[in-house]
Amino acid sequence: MIKSTVGENLDAWIHRVFPFLFWGRLDPNTLTVIGALVSTAAAVALATGSPVAGGLLMLLGGFFDLTDGVVARYHGISTRFGAFLDSTLDRWVDVVLLAGIAVHFARLDELGNVALAGATTATMVIVSYSKARAELVLDRFEVGLLERAERVVILAAGVLSGYLALALWVILLGSAITAGQRFSLAYREMQRLDAADAAAEADSNANPESSHAEPGT
Numbered sequence: 001m002i003k004s005t006v007g008e009n010l011d012a013w014i015h016r017v018f019p020f021l022f023w024g025r026l027d028p029n030t031l032t033v034i035g036a037l038v039s040t041a042a043a044v045a046l047a048t049g050s051p052v053a054g055g056l057l058m059l060l061g062g063f064f065d066l067t068d069g070v071v072a073r074y075h076g077i078s079t080r081f082g083a084f085l086d087s088t089l090d091r092w093v094d095v096v097l098l099a100g101i102a103v104h105f106a107r108l109d110e111l112g113n114v115a116l117a118g119a120t121t122a123t124m125v126i127v128s129y130s131k132a133r134a135e136l137v138l139d140r141f142e143v144g145l146l147e148r149a150e151r152v153v154i155l156a157a158g159v160l161s162g163y164l165a166l167a168l169w170v171i172l173l174g175s176a177i178t179a180g181q182r183f184s185l186a187y188r189e190m191q192r193l194d195a196a197d198a199a200a201e202a203d204s205n206a207n208p209e210s211s212h213a214e215p216g217t
Helices: 002-006 009-017 028-047 051-075 080-107 111-134 148-161 164-206
Strands: none
Touching: 009 051, 028 051, 028 080, 051 080, 051 148, 080 111, 080 148, 080 164, 111 164, 148 164
C-alpha cells in the first residue's frame, strides 16, 4: 500500500531525505545483500532475547530494502538479476524474521504464540508467492491492504513496543485479506485474458484464409 500510494514520489522523497546514497555509484545489489544480512542479524537478536536490538536492526534492514531499487533507477542500472535477487532475499527475510520470533516465544514457553508466528509465516508466503506468480502473466499487479513495507513496520513496532503478539495478529489478518484481494484480481484479469485468447482463436478458426494469406494476395 505504501509503494502504490506514494508511487513515483517515493524516489524523489528518498533522494531528498537521504542524499548521501547518491553521492557515489553504489551497487544496488550490494545494498540488497546488506539489507538481508542486517535483517538476519535482527532475527538472531530476537531469537537470543534482545528484542530492542532486533527491532532496530529490522528497521535498518527495511531501509536497505526500500532504497536499493531507488538507487538502481537513479543510476539507470536496474537489471533482471537485481529484481530476482531482491525478490528472493525478501522471501528469505520474511521467513527468517518470523523464525527468530518463533524461537523468541519458544524460549518464553508461549506455544500459542509460536503457532501464531507459524500461521503468520504461511500467510505471508502466500501473499508474496501470489504476486510473483501473477506477474508472470500480468503486466501490472499492484493490489493489497498489507504489502511488505507495512509488514516490516508493524513487526518492528510490535517488537519495540512489547506488543509483538498483537502485531502478529494484525499481520496475519491483514495478509489474509491481502491474499484474498490478490486472488480476486488475478481471477478477474486472467479470466479476461483467457476470454481474449479464446475469442482470437475462434476468429482465426472462422477465417482460416485471412490468417494464412500470402502477403500481397
